[in-house]
Amino acid sequence: MRHLLSTADLSHQDALSILDTAEEMSAVSSREVKKLPTLRGRTVVNLFYEDSTRTRVSFEAAAKRLSADVVNFSAKGSSVSKGESLKDTVQTLEAMGADAVVIRHSASGAAAQLAASDWTEAAVVNAGDGTHEHPTQALLDALTLRRDWSAAHAAGSPRGTDLAGMKVLIVGDVLHSRVARSNIWLLRTLGAEVSLAAPATLLPQSVSSWPVTVHYSLDDALAEGPDAVMMLRVQAERMGGAFFPHAAEYTRRWGLTDERLEVVETLTLGDTGKPAVILHPGPMNRGVEISAAAADSDQSRITDQVAHGVSVRMAVLHLLLTGGHDA
Amino acid sequence: MVSESPETTQVMGASDIDRALTRISHEVVEAQRGTEGLIILGIPRRGVPLASRLGERLQSIDQGFDAAARTGALDITMYRDDLRSHGARTPEPTQVPAAGIDGATVVLVDDVLYSGRTIRAALDALSDLGRPDTVRLAVLVDRGHRQLPIRADHVGKNLPTSREERVHVQLHGVDGVERDDEAVVIQR
Numbered sequence: 001m002r003h004l005l006s007t008a009d010l011s012h013q014d015a016l017s018i019l020d021t022a023e024e025m026s027a028v029s030s031r032e033v034k035k036l037p038t039l040r041g042r043t044v045v046n047l048f049y050e051d052s053t054r055t056r057v058s059f060e061a062a063a064k065r066l067s068a069d070v071v072n073f074s075a076k077g078s079s080v081s082k083g084e085s086l087k088d089t090v091q092t093l094e095a096m097g098a099d100a101v102v103i104r105h106s107a108s109g110a111a112a113q114l115a116a117s118d119w120t121e122a123a124v125v126n127a128g129d130g131t132h133e134h135p136t137q138a139l140l141d142a143l144t145l146r147r148d149w150s151a152a153h154a155a156g157s158p159r160g161t162d163l164a165g166m167k168v169l170i171v172g173d174v175l176h177s178r179v180a181r182s183n184i185w186l187l188r189t190l191g192a193e194v195s196l197a198a199p200a201t202l203l204p205q206s207v208s209s210w211p212v213t214v215h216y217s218l219d220d221a222l223a224e225g226p227d228a229v230m231m232l233r234v235q236a237e238r239m240g241g242a243f244f245p246h247a248a249e250y251t252r253r254w255g256l257t258d259e260r261l262e263v264v265e266t267l268t269l270g271d272t273g274k275p276a277v278i279l280h281p282g283p284m285n286r287g288v289e290i291s292a293a294a295a296d297s298d299q300s301r302i303t304d305q306v307a308h309g310v311s312v313r314m315a316v317l318h319l320l321l322t323g324g325h326d327a
Numbered sequence: 328m329v330s331e332s333p334e335t336t337q338v339m340g341a342s343d344i345d346r347a348l349t350r351i352s353h354e355v356v357e358a359q360r361g362t363e364g365l366i367i368l369g370i371p372r373r374g375v376p377l378a379s380r381l382g383e384r385l386q387s388i389d390q391g392f393d394a395a396a397r398t399g400a401l402d403i404t405m406y407r408d409d410l411r412s413h414g415a416r417t418p419e420p421t422q423v424p425a426a427g428i429d430g431a432t433v434v435l436v437d438d439v440l441y442s443g444r445t446i447r448a449a450l451d452a453l454s455d456l457g458r459p460d461t462v463r464l465a466v467l468v469d470r471g472h473r474q475l476p477i478r479a480d481h482v483g484k485n486l487p488t489s490r491e492e493r494v495h496v497q498l499h500g501v502d503g504v505e506r507d508d509e510a511v512v513i514q515r
Contacts, residue, residue, distance in 0.1 A: 001415075017417045024402065024418040033455040036405040066405075157420065319417075322410035 003115040003124040004316050007135045007186035012162070015142070015189055020159050021315035022143050022308070028065065029311060039068035039321055042099040045122070047089070049075040049105045054282060054306070055127050055137075059102045062313035068321075071096070086110065087119050094120040100321055101125070108132035123320040131176050137281055138182035140312040142190060144279060144301050145228055152274040164191030165270060169221050172232035172254060172289050175202045175243075179281045180232055184212055197221035199254060201243045218254055219263075227269045230279040231256050231290045247288055256294045264299060277301050339484055339511035344467065344498075347483030348377065351465050352384035354481050358463070359432055362392040366431045366459075368401040370449055371419035373438035375400045376500045377467060381436055399423045401435065401456075406448035421452075428457040434481075438496040440466040443477035468511055470494050488513060 001014060010018075028036055044063040046056050056072065063070045073093065075081065080089060086105075093101065100123045103111050108130030115124040128134040142163065149166050150158035168187055174180045174196055187194050188211050195213040196203070197220075207214060215221035222229070234250060244250045251257060256264070256278065267276035278290075278300045286292050295302060339347070359365055362385055369378025382394035404418040435449050446464060453462065465481035470488040488494060493514045499506040 021417045024420060027421060028405075031456070035455070037451065038405040038410060159420070318405070319415045322413075322415045 001319055003111075003126075004135055004320065005112050005115055005124065005126045006133045007138045007182045007189070008133075010135070010186065010189060012189055015139070015186060016160065016162065018139055018312065018315050018319060019143050019146060021318060022139070022311040023157070023159055025065075025311040025314040025318070026308070028314075029307070035065055035067060037067050038318055039063065039066040039099075041069075042321055043069045043071060043097050044100045044102060044317060044321075045071045045073060045093045045096075045098040046127075047073045047093065047101050047103045048127070049080070049086075049103075049110075050128070051076070052104055052128065054309075055104065058306070058309040059125075059127060059136075059313050061310050062317055063100075065310070066314055066317055068099075068317070071098070086114070087117070090114060090117075090119045094122065098122045100317060102127045104128045106130055125316060125320065128178055130178070131181075132178050133182045134178040135182050135186070136309070136313055136316060137179045138186040139316070140305055140308040141179075141183055141230065141279055141281070142186055143308045143312055144305050145187075145192075145277070146190075147304075148274070148277050148301070149227070149269060152269040152272040162190040163187060166192040166228065167195070167224070167226045168192050168228045168230060169195050169197060169224075169226035170230045170232065171197045171218060171221070171256070173202045173235055173243075174198045174207070174232065175204050176235045177232045183230065184210060195221060195224065195226065197254070199244055199250075218260065222260065222263050222267070225267055226276065227267070228277045228279060229256065229264055229267075230281075231294075233281065233283065234285055234289050251288055255288060256290045258291050258293050261291065261294045261297060264294070265297075275299050279305060282306070334515040335512050336515075337510050337512045338486060339468070341507050341509040344483070344509055344511070347467060348380050349384055351481045351483060352381055352388060355381070355385065355434055355463070355465065356388055358480065362389045362397075364431045364460070365392065365397060366424055366428055366433050367398045368423070368433055368435055368453075369399070370435060370437045370445060371400055371402050372501050373496055373498050374436045375419075376498050377438060378436040381434075381465065396426075397424055401449055401452055403445060403448040403452050406451045408444060408448065421456075423456055428453065428459045430458070430460050432461045432463065433459040434463045434465050436465045438467045438498070439494050440464070440469045440477075440479050440482075441472055441494075443473045443475035446477050447475055467496060468494060484511070486511075486513070491515065 102125045104127040110129045111126035146158050150161045197215040197218045367378045367382050369375035382398035385392045386394040399422040402419045402421045463480040466479045467483040469482045470486045495512050497504045
């Protein structure tokens with residue numbers, strides 16, 4: 001791999017290689033010395049044109065645990081607000097010796113454009129571009145799902161296993177969600193079945209060509225017995241128009257409420273009898289798309305997702321920044 | 328497996344490998360005057376099955392040695408000094424006995440000792456896990472050409488080679504060969 005731009009172009013083998021590496025990185029994160037010398041002397045630039053504290057901190061922690069030097073660049077209060085272009089900014093960072101650029105941008109395709117350009121030799125990691133993709137989030141979701149799926153089916157390590165046969169339900173604002181897109185491609189590559197439950201106003205037109213089943217009722221979707229329920233954040237900040245009448249109306253129809261939690265509590269991982277899991281990419285709007293009881297339930301993997309975020313990003317930086325790019 | 332051609336010479340067979348491991352296990356007990364505080368760590372990939380066989384033999388020599396609890400694996404991928412020039416690799420699991428390595432005598436086990444760089448990386452990896460009292464090195468084959476001041480304490484076979492030659496170790500469980508077909512071969 002030269003860059004990580006999208007989960008759509010990750011092969012099954014690439015995906016497993018990242019997840020397996022992330023498993024070993026998790027082991028490092030639980031050690032007393034949480035540091036590896038792997039990327040000593042290399043520089044990772046976090047280039048954030050959009051605010052995202054948790055993703056930036058997660059990438060920063062990952063780079064630092066691999067002993068890389070980290071430069072954080074946020075557009076706010078920088079020369080970007082004075083009108084500097086992406087090209088000039090990147091060339092400045094290149095001149096400072098960036099080995100990897102982690103880019104978050106409000107324009108879909110910004111990371112791909114950077115990777116295709118000759119502005120920099122650095123490896124490019126897409127940390128979210130517009131409403132397009134957020135591959136590391138999908139990878140950390142897959143790592144989280146794989147832990148439970150593999151533990152429910154076999155006692156051994158999840159290494160080398162995929163999500164074949166797992167049914168994952170993604171609920172909510174698919175239209176504005178790059179997380180949903182990245183997840184759909186990656187989960188399909190790993191062998192899972194994906195279904196969506198969302199109001200018609202929050203589904204993109206292209207959904208009919210996606211390899212997913214679409215439900216227009218969350219209760220119907222839950223009745224199908226998914227192994228995992230992934231709630232999406234209601235992205236009020238991206239919604240210029242009226243996509244649903246009222247937050248309370250959204251919660252009633254599409255929220256993981258206390259009543260729906262009772263249904264989820266009866267769901268299991270395949271036929272193993274182990275409870276199904278709840279995911280949310282954060283930050284949560286408690287009481288809107290997910291109730292406090294659901295967020296804090298034993299089935300919730302939301303805090304695991306955060307921890308896995310660091311491991312997955314360590315794995316991605318390791319695989320992109322070490323050696324010849326043979327994969 | 329590597330085919331038998333004029334350029335390929337087998338230097339150890341399955342029984343030679345077995346005998347070498349048995350001898351090393353006796354040497355380890357002798358050097359340590361017993362097996363107290365002894366931990367065996369194999370370096371992936373081929374050091375791991377060798378370490379587990381060494382552990383079994385130590386248990387058969389000294390019943391007090393619990394092979395399952397005192398044998399593990401130490402991955403060195405993240406500590407290599409050639410990460411920039413070689414292809415990215417997926418790390419193998421590191422499994423360290425639950426009791427940790429502080430104060431222990433750790434025997435590192437690998438298949439071939441060559442430049443010494445793998446062992447340098449292993450020593451770095453080890454120091455991130457704890458502070459052993461003593462670290463020893465056991466290898467199946469020492470082919471020479473060291474680039475660092477590192478030597479093995481226990482050697483299955485000293486194998487003078489030229490730099491142009493390649494040494495292949497084929498083990499059951501790693502290289503898809505049966506136990507009886509295990510071998511060490513030199514390829515020119």
